[in-house]
Amino acid sequence: xxxxxxxxxxxxxxxxxxxxxxxxxxxxxxxxxxxxxxxxxxxxxxxxxxxxxxxxxxxxxxxxxxxxxxxxxxxxxxxxxxxxxxxxxxxxxxxxxxxxxxxxxxxxxxxxxxxxxxxxxxxxxxxxxxxxxxxxxxxxxxxxxxxxxxxxxxxxxxxxxxxxxxxxxxxxxxxxxxxxxxxxxxxxxxxxxxxxxxxxxxxxxxxxxxxxxxxxxxxxxxxxxxxxxxxxxxxxxxxxxxxxxxxxxxxxxxxxxxxxxxxxxxxxxxxxxxxxxxxxxxxxxxxxxxxxxxxxxxxxxxxxxxxxxxxxxxxxxxxxxxxxxxxxxxxxxxxxxxxxxxxxxxxxxxxxxxxxxxxxxxxxxxxxxxxxxxxxxxxxxxxxxxxxxxxxxxxxxxxxxxxxxxxxxxxxxxxxxxxxxxxxxxxxxxxxxxxxxxxxxxxxxxxxxxxxxxxxxxxxxxxxxxxxxxxxxxxxxxx
Amino acid sequence: xxxxxxxxxxxxxxxxxxxxxxxxxxxxxxxxxxxxxxxxxxxxxxxxxxxxxxxxxxxxxxxxxxxxxxxxxxxxxxxxxxxxxxxxxxxxxxxxxxxxxxxxxxxxxxxxxxxxxxxxxxxxxxxxxxxxxxxxxxxxxxxxxxxxxxxxxxxxxxxxxxxxxxxxxxxxxxxxxxxxxxxxxxxxxxxxxxxxxxxxxxxxxxxxxxxxxxxxxxxxxxxxxxxxxxxxxxxxxxxxxxxxxxxxxxxxxxxxxxxxxxxxxxxxxxxxxxxxxxxxxxxxxxxxxxxxxxxxxxxxxxxxxxxxxxxxxxxxxxxxxxxxxxxxxxxxxxxxxxxxxxxxxxxxxxxxxxxxxxxxxxxxxxxxxxxxxxx
Ligand SMILES: Cc1cc2nc3c(=O)[nH]c(=O)nc-3n(C[C@H](O)[C@H](O)[C@H](O)COP(=O)(O)OP(=O)(O)OC[C@H]3O[C@@H](n4cnc5c(N)ncnc54)[C@H](O)[C@@H]3O)c2cc1C
Numbered sequence: 001x002x003x004x005x006x007x008x009x010x011x012x013x014x015x016x017x018x019x020x021x022x023x024x025x026x027x028x029x030x031x032x033x034x035x036x037x038x039x040x041x042x043x044x045x046x047x048x049x050x051x052x053x054x055x056x057x058x059x060x061x062x063x064x065x066x067x068x069x070x071x072x073x074x075x076x077x078x079x080x081x082x083x084x085x086x087x088x089x090x091x092x093x094x095x096x097x098x099x100x101x102x103x104x105x106x107x108x109x110x111x112x113x114x115x116x117x118x119x120x121x122x123x124x125x126x127x128x129x130x131x132x133x134x135x136x137x138x139x140x141x142x143x144x145x146x147x148x149x150x151x152x153x154x155x156x157x158x159x160x161x162x163x164x165x166x167x168x169x170x171x172x173x174x175x176x177x178x179x180x181x182x183x184x185x186x187x188x189x190x191x192x193x194x195x196x197x198x199x200x201x202x203x204x205x206x207x208x209x210x211x212x213x214x215x216x217x218x219x220x221x222x223x224x225x226x227x228x229x230x231x232x233x234x235x236x237x238x239x240x241x242x243x244x245x246x247x248x249x250x251x252x253x254x255x256x257x258x259x260x261x262x263x264x265x266x267x268x269x270x271x272x273x274x275x276x277x278x279x280x281x282x283x284x285x286x287x288x289x290x291x292x293x294x295x296x297x298x299x300x301x302x303x304x305x306x307x308x309x310x311x312x313x314x315x316x317x318x319x320x321x322x323x324x325x326x327x328x329x330x331x332x333x334x335x336x337x338x339x340x341x342x343x344x345x346x347x348x349x350x351x352x353x354x355x356x357x358x359x360x361x362x363x364x365x366x367x368x369x370x371x372x373x374x375x376x377x378x379x380x381x382x383x384x385x386x387x388x389x390x391x392x393x394x395x396x397x398x399x400x401x402x403x404x405x406x407x408x409x410x411x412x413x414x415x416x417x418x419x420x421x422x423x424x425x426x427x428x429x430x431x432x433x434x435x436x437x438x439x440x441x442x443x444x445x446x447x448x449x450x451x452x453x454x455x456x457x458x459x460x461x462x463x464x465x466x467x468x469x470x471x472x473x474x475x476x477x478x479x
Numbered sequence: 480x481x482x483x484x485x486x487x488x489x490x491x492x493x494x495x496x497x498x499x500x501x502x503x504x505x506x507x508x509x510x511x512x513x514x515x516x517x518x519x520x521x522x523x524x525x526x527x528x529x530x531x532x533x534x535x536x537x538x539x540x541x542x543x544x545x546x547x548x549x550x551x552x553x554x555x556x557x558x559x560x561x562x563x564x565x566x567x568x569x570x571x572x573x574x575x576x577x578x579x580x581x582x583x584x585x586x587x588x589x590x591x592x593x594x595x596x597x598x599x600x601x602x603x604x605x606x607x608x609x610x611x612x613x614x615x616x617x618x619x620x621x622x623x624x625x626x627x628x629x630x631x632x633x634x635x636x637x638x639x640x641x642x643x644x645x646x647x648x649x650x651x652x653x654x655x656x657x658x659x660x661x662x663x664x665x666x667x668x669x670x671x672x673x674x675x676x677x678x679x680x681x682x683x684x685x686x687x688x689x690x691x692x693x694x695x696x697x698x699x700x701x702x703x704x705x706x707x708x709x710x711x712x713x714x715x716x717x718x719x720x721x722x723x724x725x726x727x728x729x730x731x732x733x734x735x736x737x738x739x740x741x742x743x744x745x746x747x748x749x750x751x752x753x754x755x756x757x758x759x760x761x762x763x764x765x766x767x768x769x770x771x772x773x774x775x776x777x778x779x780x781x782x783x784x785x786x787x788x789x790x791x792x793x794x795x796x797x798x799x800x801x802x803x804x805x806x807x808x809x810x811x812x813x814x815x816x817x818x819x820x821x822x823x824x825x826x827x828x829x830x831x832x833x834x835x836x837x838x839x840x841x842x843x844x845x846x847x848x849x850x851x852x853x854x
Binding site for chain 1: 530531532533534535554555584586590591594595597598607611612613614615617618619620621622623624625626627628629630631633634635638639650651652653654674677678679680699700702703706751752753754755776779780804805806807809824825827830831834835837838841842853
């Protein structure tokens with residue numbers, strides 16, 4: 001993956017830049033020893049690494065502003081970082097960049113159950129937001145699988161989703177306001193403890209902007225009362241087509257499950273070998289979860305069952321209690337880990353119209369043979385967000401490149417059938433150079449115009465999202 | 480000008496040098512009056528794609544809302560965000576368009592449960608002020624590819640670009656609705672009851688208060704609504720009347736959605752604020768002003784009607800909102816001269832205005848798209 005050539009002038013000024021940073025935040029909050037900056041050399045896209053010039057860990061919004069003012073004056077690129085779990089290389093630094101980590105900004109500022117929101121500093125982890133309100137019967141809905149580690153900062157950066165977003169939406173649908181610092185060091189409050197933007201919806205464009213418009217230090221999040229209960233069913237089919245039809249029929253019937261997850265045979269086999277969840281060996285497996293009181297759950301499951309049986313499943317398994325529910329989820333939750341046992345893998349994230357599911361799965365199977373690389377599919381079927389996992393061997397020369405080429409072909413296929421390159425992981429560096437498959441020049445220009453307005457010098461996470469060739473003029477002009 | 484294709488629209492804008500007044504159905508004349516050449520979208524009419532099994536709908540921007548509602552109803556689906564029809568309140572005529580809903584981010588009572596128009600918009604195609612055709616988002620439910628300009632377009636009232644096509648997520652119609660009504664409540668009691676209900680797992684899909692009466696709506700299957708109703712009745716104290724009549728409830732919520740009770744007022748404001756702060760805010764206003772109030776969105780949305788000279792109240796609303804937890808005040812209905820002299824939208828803090836003005840300057844450098852409308 002190509003990255004811009006680091007600015008030697010900045011690297012030469014490292015000492016002075018570090019000193020200036022230390023003059024505005026505590027010494028121990030500036031990490032500049034090469035042995036320590038390594039900790040920030042990559043995110044969860046570990047194939048790409050580069051230690052930053054230095055990393056800073058401010059503890060207040062004011063400190064963030066002070067750091068940004070220094071970097072702005074010194075014209076040093078800044079890469080905002082939450083927990084570094086991005087799968088797209090969103091938090092990957094360059095050698096001339098300062099990593100600005102928000103991990104020390106991890107406090108709950110206010111919880112308000114009457115108005116159903118929580119205000120937190122964005123370094124707080126996703127799961128601990130729910131943790132802060134759970135005892136009072138509330139939860140924060142977006143639940144990425146990485147929720148134990150990932151921070152609200154990164155969730156906002158990537159507009160992250162989760163298994164339950166079919167019903168509750170993704171981050172942007174649950175975000176009411178932010179406090180954000182611009183590259184120039186100005187502190188802005190956008191949105192607040194009320195719904196809907198007043199004028200232009202800046203909040204909407206900030207969410208998902210991958211750290212390119214500003215550094216978000218606080219967030220007001222919508223919290224919801226916990227449902228009375230939830231139970232999943234597991235349905236097995238002997239073809240992807242039929243499973244796809246079943247999903248479509250359920251959705252058309254008017255039932256809105258909280259989650260519809262899909263696994264294909266390679267994935268089922270890997271999971272069984274690893275987690276022994278007792279899944280049936282079949283071509284396609286659906287896990288569908290519904291919520292409500294026991295009677296409401298029963299009513300919905302009966303309807304789902306009737307639809308599922310019409311399509312002749314090879315297996316229909318209901319959870320009667322929490323224990324059985326956990327067993328049904330066990331395989332799905334360990335799917336990534338299971339695939340990791342077999343080999344190194346790359347996790348893709350394209351979205352397709354649900355109606356194209358069978359066709360896309362068939363094409364992926366064909367391409368898998370052509371490339372000679374295995375692939376397992378596990379994904380959110382209700383909303384068409386696919387996660388093909390391509391298996392490769394990192395120690396085998398050329399395998400990573402082959403895997404990336406295969407991945408790019410799958411993503412182009414997603415776009416061809418009316419979908420998109422990424423449903424929840426973000427563009428980062430990973431899909432940056434594929435953007436032209438989905439967007440024409442004018443589409444990218446319009447997006448880059450937004451960055452021009454927020455960050456005229458193109459210092460915030462500049463080498464991400466846009467193909468380097470498209471952003472080059474702007475990055476150079478700003479230097 | 481009434482272009483019939485996106486290409487025509489692009490050419491019309493590229494060739495224009497003077498201000499354009501952009502209009503869908505012309506049913507929502509919100510904002511500062513714009514004098515300019517009329518540019519209508521109603522020639523861009525038609526449902527491009529509707530896939531009930533994927534819950535997706537793609538429409539051209541000038542498509543009448545009624546046409547879409549009919550198509551959806553035939554499949555047992557709907558625009559779940561319940562867009563308000565402004566004709567009732569504003570006394571306008573014409574056919575509301577889908578592009579108008581998107582450009583003004585128009586939602587109704589169900590917004591508290593399912594989200595606003597902006598949350599249901601999956602993708603847009605628009606023409607910017609230079610005549611470039613731009614697309615963003617798409618027709619799929621989850622999409623984080625690049626910046627979300629869909630949100631930016633929602634509620635920008637045509638000042639960044641003229642929408643040519645919009646895709647929406649749609650949802651199934653609920654089998655049944657029930658409305659719980661509590662009489663004789665003041666606003667404080669109303670917001671307290673509503674907050675209790677909203678904090679329960681029973682998924683209230685409408686929570687409004689008007690003239691001492693509070694309405695709470697639940698939707699779902701026969702069994703589920705009966706169960707939730709029973710639980711809510713025991714949760715809330717006081718006398719509760721349960722309305723089971725489906726068409727009467729549809730009327731009631733349509734009236735709330737359309738702010739019908741304030742139709743007789745010359746001046747109407749829309750206030751978005753923190754629900755629990757609304758009662759004190761209203762009490763403060765009522766000390767000096769005679770106003771009529773419709774409270775929606777669990778107290779987070781106030782419609783305020785007045786028959787007096789709007790200026791003093793307008794200024795107070797936009798100033799005092801900051802002392803009550805923040806939010807924003809829009810002068811939705813007023814005489815032409817008042818809409819011209821008063822700041823229709825909540826004035827933005829300097830740093831925010833720099834960003835929104837900066838965006839307009841980039842998307843519309845000639846300054847021809849509804850210039851000044853949002854000031
Ligand atoms: C095992 C695993 C499972 C995952 N499952 C899911 C899933 O189910 N759904 C999903 O959506 N994602 C998933 N992810 C991806 C990842 O966890 C999410 O993208 C997450 O939101 C990243 O959060 P983070 O705090 O780690 O952010 P980082 O990786 O640190 O940063 C992510 C992006 O946000 C920007 N950013 C960080 N902090 C700020 C800030 N303060 N202000 C502005 N921008 C900022 C960064 O510059 C970067 O572009 C998974 C990842 C892993 C490793």
